[in-house]
Amino acid sequence: MGIDTTTVGYLMGSVLGPTDIRHLFRVIAQQRIADAASLRANNADADRELKILEEADLIGASPNQTKYYVTAKGLKVARDLDSLPVG
DSSP states (O other): OOOOHHHHHHIIIIISOSHHHHHHHHHHHHHSEEEHHHHHHTOTTHHHHHHHHHHTTSEEEOTTSSEEEEOHHHHHHHHHGGGSOOO
16 A cells, blocks of 8 residues: 555655655664654754654654654655655
């Protein structure tokens, strides 16, 4: 099952457009489960960017928000991210 083109357009343009957010998403997607402290270590806007990714349902957070994980939707987007045009 793929993601429809409207959703892809929204995710690429609105959510994953900024390079920092795309990089943060790729880190989480590659690790599947990432430690929140390491995500925040070198990124002053990490909390804002993590919230954006959560609201787009690309990642989720553990109940105490110490770990972030990639969602099923996020895995589909990560799989196609390199081949999708960024507009």
